[in-house]
Amino acid sequence: MSLLAENLIPLSLSVNGRPYQLSVTGNTRLLDLLRQDLGLTGTKEGCAVGECGACTVVMNSEAVCSCMILAAQCQESQIVTIEGLKDDPLAQQLQQSFIKRGGVQCGFCTPGVLMSSWALLKKYQRPSQQQVLDALEGNLCRCTGYQPILNAINAVIEDITP
Structure with missing residues (x-):
């Protein structure tokens, strides 16, 4: 087993009402998961430091900057993106x-x-x-x-x- 595979974190969450079972690295941001892994590109990356709000999604009924949330923090979360x-x-x-x-x-x-x-x-x-x-x-x-x-x-x- 490769070193990378050993460091993957299992993740269960819902995005736009659809359940996902994924594996992510510890430094994967929610923004990257949405855009790169799930192809939901409506969520934009602007500043990458939580200042501009371009990456705002709704997580468990609260608006959050997805560039500031690690994907691993989203365990069992309900995420809504603009596509949703x-x-x-x-x-x-x-x-x-x-x-x-x-x-x-x-x-x-x-x-x-x-x-x-x-x-x-x-x-x-x-x-x-x-x-x-x-x-x-x-x-x-x-x-x-x-x-x-x-x-x-x-x-x-x-x-x-x-």
């Missing part, structure tokens, strides 16, 4: 609102911003403006100036609450 939102009505509503209000420009940050927004609205049906700002605090966007993103999220909040 394709048939989700709330995600579709967010996407349309972003398009309509100019919250999408170059698009590089969009998957991470949508994941953060979706996680927020799954957790709080009517979040305060401070909760919206807090949820987006880890997502950098160099194009929109943030106001169109905030407008898009606030429009969805108004639509989904009585």
Whole structure:
């Protein structure tokens, strides 16, 4: 048995509702597992140090930077990526609102911003403006100036609450 095979860690997790049984090295990041091993390239790598939010996914109902999470830390976790939102009505509503209000420009940050927004609205049906700002605090966007993103999220909040 090779040295590499001896250092593999068995991993059981769910990604976008699909169960996986994998083996990973101790230094494999969740981002790398998603992009390289599972082919889920909607999750982007920006800064690689947890500052930009381009790699945001939802892990056990919380938005996290997948570049800062080791795959081995995801044992028995439920992971949702941008690909996992394709048939989700709330995600579709967010996407349309972003398009309509100019919250999408170059698009590089969009998957991470949508994941953060979706996680927020799954957790709080009517979040305060401070909760919206807090949820987006880890997502950098160099194009929109943030106001169109905030407008898009606030429009969805108004639509989904009585």
